[in-house]
Structures are given as structure tokens and as C-alpha cells.
Amino acid sequence: MNASRLSINRACALCATFLGIISIAAIVAAFLLTKNLAVVWLGLLFVVLVFAGVVAFVAFLRHKLVLFSDNLCRTMDDMLNGSAAPPQNYEQENLFYKINHRLTRLYEVLRENQESIAKERANLQELISDISHQVKTPIANLQMVNATLLEQPMPEEKRQEFLMASSGQLEKLDFLMQAMIKTSRLETGIISLDRKMQPLYDTLAAALGGILLNAERKNIHVNVACPADIVLAHDRKWTSEALFNILDNAVKYTSAGGDIQVSVQSWEFYVKVDITDSGKGIAEGRQGMIFKRFYREEEVHDIEGIGIGLYLAREIVTMQGGYIKVASKVGDGSTFSVFLPHG
Numbered sequence: 018m019n020a021s022r023l024s025i026n027r028a029c030a031l032c033a034t035f036l037g038i039i040s041i042a043a044i045v046a047a048f049l050l051t052k053n054l055a056v057v058w059l060g061l062l063f064v065v066l067v068f069a070g071v072v073a074f075v076a077f078l079r080h081k082l083v084l085f086s087d088n089l090c091r092t093m094d095d096m097l098n099g100s101a102a103p104p105q106n107y108e109q110e111n112l113f114y115k116i117n118h119r120l121t122r123l124y125e126v127l128r129e130n131q132e133s134i135a136k137e138r139a140n141l142q143e144l145i146s147d148i149s150h151q152v153k154t155p156i157a158n159l160q161m162v163n164a165t166l167l168e169q170p171m172p173e174e175k176r177q178e179f180l181m182a183s184s185g186q187l188e189k190l191d192f193l194m195q196a197m198i199k200t201s202r203l204e205t206g207i208i209s210l211d212r213k214m215q216p217l218y219d220t221l222a223a224a225l226g227g228i229l230l231n232a233e234r235k236n237i238h239v240n241v242a243c244p245a246d247i248v249l250a251h252d253r254k255w256t257s258e259a260l261f262n263i264l265d266n267a268v269k270y271t272s273a274g275g276d277i278q279v280s281v282q283s284w285e286f287y288v289k290v291d292i293t294d295s296g297k298g299i300a301e302g303r304q305g306m307i308f309k310r311f312y313r314e315e316e317v318h319d320i321e322g323i324g325i326g327l328y329l330a331r332e333i334v335t336m337q338g339g340y341i342k343v344a345s346k347v348g349d350g351s352t353f354s355v356f357l358p359h360g
Contacts, residue, residue: 089116095124152193155186162186196325199258200310200332210252210336217281217288217357218245220253224260225279228268235273243281249288249359251337256357259333260290262326263341263353267294271350283359287339290355299345307343330355 162183166176221243232239267277275295282289299307310328331341338358345351 089120093120152190155190158186159183196329200325200329210255212250212252212337214248214250215253216245217247217249217251218243220251220257221260221279221281221290223253223257224264227261228264231268232277235268235271237268237271237273237275237277239277239279241279243279244283247281247283247288249357251357255333256337259330260355262330263292263355266326267292267296270294271296287356287358290357291352292355293350293352295350298347298349299343299351300347304343304345
């Protein structure tokens with residue numbers, strides 16, 4: 018601030034010196050041309066009045082420039098320090114306050130960007146922590162199996178059992194990493210969903226194709242009611258992924274011989290996809306937690322899964338302007354309702 022004030026003072030002093038020199042030169046020239054003292058005195062009076070007006074204007078301008086430079090330096094210091102922006106008086110619409118207002122807006126944008134970066138960094142750290150926690154068990158199992166195969170002699174039949182166990186752990190690791198890659202790509206915006214007007218029937222059929230084999234193994238009856246003429250804007254690949262994750266959960270948590278009902282209804286603004294199972298149900302207090310990443314209920318840890326399917330499903334549906342609702346009762350199954358906007 019001191020440097021800016023010194024610069025302003027020097028500029029004002031130079032202006033005053035320049036005007037003084039011009040005034041003296043004008044008076045001398047008038048006297049030499051007219052040889053009339055009255056004209057010289059009138060000229061001198063005029064010059065004094067003009068000089069006084071100029072001095073007053075320069076003093077006013079200096080005052081404004083000092084205020085502007087102080088506010089500008091204060092705003093820039095606040096931007097550098099990351100502190101809150103100073104309050105501005107928006108009633109004055111002159112140039113100084115307009116520039117200061119733009120700087121304040123720039124500061125607010127930069128602060129929002131910093132907060133966004135900090136949030137993304139926190140999410141990344143949480144994601145890394147989750148990955149490290151999830152891969153510990155399969156890696157430890159693989160190390161144990163590998164050490165056993167290397168150090169202990171065993172019959173071929175037993176060796177095959179260990180190799181099958183190792184293959185299962187590798188498949189679990191592969192599934193986990195694929196799920197984590199999808200999650201991170203969606204969260205970081207690397208993948209942008211390509212929403213097009215297309216039939217939902219084909220998208221739902223692709224999702225159902227992924228669960229029919231497991232449903233047949235458990236003798237689960239899957240009934241589907243989806244009109245073929247329902248068309249809406251959606252990304253077929255990722256919407257199919259979301260519906261598959263919900264359907265896959267329904268198969269996992271429905272007992273053998275159970276039922277899964279899928280029905281699609283077209284409303285005025287949304288298309289509603291209901292997926293109802295006859296499984297164990299979800300307690301009301303846990304229904305808000307099932308969409309968290311890696312969340313699994315204690316009593317289902319013996320069922321295959323890592324607790325990321327519903328999280329992915331919600332992210333995909335939300336990114337397309339939709340939402341998911343859950344209605345469930347313990348021992349009486351669950352209904353997941355997916356709402357996707359028409360346009």
C-alpha cells in the first residue's frame with residue numbers, strides 16, 4: 018500500500034510541476050506580446066483559478082486513487098491469504114467499485130475452486146483408504162495359498178483345491194478392481210453419460226440377461242412387465258449397469274424358490290421401474306445406509322459381494338436426473354423404485 022501511495026504522490030507532484038511551468042511560460046509570453054500589466058494580471062488571475070481547480074481535481078483524484086489502491090491491495094492480500102473477502106459498497110457505480118467488484122467475484126470463484134479441489138482430494142483419500150481395506154483380505158488369502166503350495170508337499174487333488182481357492186480370490190480381486198475403476202471414473206467425471214432417446218425395453222433386457230443364470234440356479238421366478246413403446250432419454254450402457262446391480266442384489270438376497278417382479282410404468286415426467294423381491298427385507302433404520310460405498314449388513318457377510326453395486330446404481334441414476342426410492346420390511350422383501358426423467 019505504501020508503494021502505491023508513493024507512486025500516486027509522485028504522479029501528482031509531476032503534474033503540479035508541469036502545470037506551474039506552463040503557467041509561468043504563459044504569463045511571460047503574454048507580457049512580452051502586450052506590454053500591458055492589466056492583461057498580465059488578468060492572465061495571472063485566470064491561471065491561478067485554473068491552477069486551483071486543477072489542484073483541487075488532482076487532490077480529489079488522488080484521494081480516489083488512494084482509496085482504490087488500498088481496497089485493491091487489501092482484496093489481493095485477502096485472496097493470497099485465503100481469508101474472507103472484505104464487504105463492498107455496491108451503491109456506488111463508478112469505475113473503481115466496478116473493478117473491485119470484479120476482483121471480489123474472482124476471489125469468490127477461486128475460493129470455490131479451492132474448496133472443490135479440497136473436497137475431491139478428501140474423496141480421493143477416502144477412495145484409496147477403501148480400496149486398501151477391501152484388497153487386504155484377498156491378497157492375504159492369496160499369499161497364504163501361494164506359501165502353502167510352495168512350502169508343503171501335497172497330493173494332486175489337494176493342490177487342485179488350493180488352486181481353485183486361489184482362482185476364486187483372483188476373481189474377487191478382479192471384480193473389486195473393475196468396480197473401483199467404474200466408481201472412480203464416474204466420480205471424477207472421466208465418463209460422461211451419453212443420453213439418447215431410445216426404448217427402455219432393450220436396456221432392461223440387457224440388465225436381465227446378466228442375472229437370469231443365477232436366478233435359474235436358485236430357482237427364482239423372474240416376472241417382467243415392460244411396455245415395448247416406452248422411450249426416454251438415457252445412457253443404455255450405464256443405465257443397464259444400474260438396473261443390473263439392483264437386480265443382482267435381488268437375486269443374491271432372495272431365497273431359493275423366491276420371486277422377483279419387474280414392472281415399468283410411464284408417468285408424466287418420469288418412467289418408474291419397480292424391482293420387487295421376496296427376500297429378507299431391509300430394516301427401516303438401514304435403508305438410508307445401503308447406498309453407501311462398501312456398506313454391507315453384518316448378517317449377510319457370507320453372501321458374495323463387496324457392497325458397491327447400489328452405490329454405483331444411485332450415482333448412475335442421479336447423474337441422469339433421476340433418483341431411487343426403497344420400500345422394504347424385514348422378512349417381507351424389498352421394492353427398489355428407479356425414476357428416470359423422460360427428457
